[in-house]
Amino acid sequence: MMHRKFLRVVIVVFLLTIISLGLYRTKTLTDQAQHNPTPTGDLQRFETTSMDVFDSLTQITLYAENKASFDKESKVILEDLKNYHALYDIYNDYPGLNNLKTVNDHAGVQPVVVDQKIIDLLEYSKKIYATTNGKTNVAMGSVLSIWHRYREEGLANPADAQLPPMEELKAASHHTDIDSVVIDNENSTVFLEDPEIRLDVGAIAKGYAAEMVVQNAKESGTRSLLLSLGGNVRVLGAKPNGKPWIVGIQNPSLEDQDNTLAEIRAVDTSLVTSGNYQRYYTVAGNNYNHVIDPKTLMPASYYNSVSVITEHSGMADALSTALFCMPYEEGRLFAEKQKDVQVFWVFKDGSTAQTQGFKKLTEFN
Amino acid sequence: MYDDRRETATMTFFKKSDLILIVLLVFIALGVWWTLPWLRAGKTPVAEIYEGNRLVKTVALTEGQTEVFHLEGIDNVTFRLNAEGSIQFLVSDCPDQICVQTGKLSKIGETAACLPNNLLIKIVPRKFQHKDDHPDIIVH
Incomplete structure (x- = not known):
């Protein structure tokens, strides 16, 4: 009987050891997953972020041969963006630079x-x-x-x-x-020429800079890249395994954040959204966003957001601002006249509309 | 007599039924060892909180858990983990309040940044690798 009891103790200790190792392995692998890249063929997925340019969060996701290669490529992209940021800045002076x-x-x-x-x-x-x-x-x-x-x-x-x-x-x-x-x-x-005129390139600069930087990266040999400059998303190529990048669009309304409204299958394209949810202030209980309609000189208030998909990121940025300032019927006609431009509107009540070609790029949830 | 005793002892330790039981339990334990990480990883995403480029905290977005917390040494920003499996900037002393107005984050690919305080929340997969059907980014 003593032997059998001993045997049971041994088995229990053994099992506890195995389970503890399993738990430790869970933690170790989770930690590794946070810091190690995801391999795809010969290339690996890496991500980095920066908060140094265009008063926005910059996210870079790219596939590279190794960490050193990623560091080199992402550093060039960030330096490029810093250069554009300084040149297009209307608020700050930089020594020795005319911006x-x-x-x-x-x-x-x-x-x-x-x-x-x-x-x-x-x-x-x-x-x-x-x-x-x-x-x-x-x-x-x-x-x-x-x-x-x-x-x-x-x-x-x-x-x-x-x-x-x-x-x-x-x-x-x-x-x-x-x-x-x-x-x-x-x-x-x-x-x-006009002494009182002032330039403000906020409606186009981020998209344009993103486009230029991605083109530079492409010329340097980058093949698979996602660059987000404050939500102005530009993707270069597909993923190395041929799968498209996936860009989700979410309702900006704080009351309806649970559902992703659309997921774009993106290859060599841009998605830029103009919305009313982030940059605004409140007067007498009403919110006033930062997108000003040149016609009324007041913040445009037709939509929660308008997203534009087209290859050139500068074009996507500029058109999203323009469409945000147009009533739906006018915007729809305008959008359909543009070549290779798809649009997704999110109205104030949470309902949505999209151009015909947009549906082909999406999976609706 | 000596050999007989040894045989008796061996039989006591390794009866046929005991051996089957041990083998069975070892296989179960090994199965648990291999599958537990995957089961635990599941589909529940993880929120990574960065100060600049430095990962300072990782929070599993497990449903049913609520917590209001600060990062060590950063008292001017409050985060909240919500019971439905989301996280948000709850309070910040930044002037534009963009981080707070971004609201709750719960899906892989979502981010919220507080530029004045150099803080970022990023939702990432809890599994070990980014999958092709995970959103690479979510915009509002």
Whole structure:
């Protein structure tokens, strides 16, 4: 009997040891999963984030041969983004650099010699202005700066939050003519002829910069990359196994966050969303977002969000802003006229609509 | 006599039924060892909280658990783990409140960032590898 008892004790100890090892293995493997890449063929998946550029969260997911290769590629991407950020910044000066703030500061005074990246952006912005019938206008800085000031003050002192006077907005709107932005390619200069005009490239800069950076990465040999610049998503290629990237769109309303509204199968494309949920302030119980309709000079309020899918990230960014400022029927007609552009609207009541081709890219839940 | 005693002792330790039992239990234990991590991993995602690029806390989004917490040394930001298996920035002293207004996060691919405080919540798979049917990113 003693022997059998001993045997049982041995078995119990053995089992406990095995189970403890199993638990330890669970922890070890979970820890490894958080820090180790996911292999796909010869390439491995790596991710990194940064909060240093464009006042946004930057996420980089790419497939590389090894960690060293990933570090090298992601560092180049982040450095590239920092460069674009500094050039397109309208709030801060950088030693030895002429950026858009420099251009604004010299409005009506003299042309400013700038980097080709600024000229390229402004030329692209003029095309976008024509495409969107002025709904996306980088020369609206004088109006947007008033809203920016009132929003900052309202967030700092919510009890005293106010709307800008319409007279002030209308006066500023007389200084938003994009033809006053004179680009001299030969001398690499930009001149704002109107002393009171101001550039604000917030509706296009992130998307445009993301596009340029991804193109640079592609030229350097990157084949499989997802770059998100504050929710402006640009994917390069598919995953190495040929599967598409999956980009989910969620209702921005805090009351309805449970369901993902759509999942996009993305290959060599961009998805950019304009929404009302993050950057806003509250006056007398009403929320006022940061997307200002050039026609009304007030925050656009047709939708919770509008997402645009098209290959060029700058185009997606600009069109999402323009469509956010259009009533649905107008926006639908506008969207259907664009080549290779798909749109997903989320209305205030949570209902949705999409262009015909959008459905092919999605799996609805 | 000596040999007989040894045979008797051997029989006591290793009866046929005992051997079958031991083998059976060893297989069950090994099965538990191999499957437990996968069972525990399940589909429940994990929230990673970063300060800058440094992973400072990992929270399993297990349903039924609620917790309001701060990170060590960062008292100006409060996080909340919700019973339905989500996490959020509950309170922050940042001026724009974008992190708080992002709301609850529960799905793989979701993120919320508090730029002024250099904090990030990122929802990742609890399993060991990102799968092709996991969203790579979720936007609002």
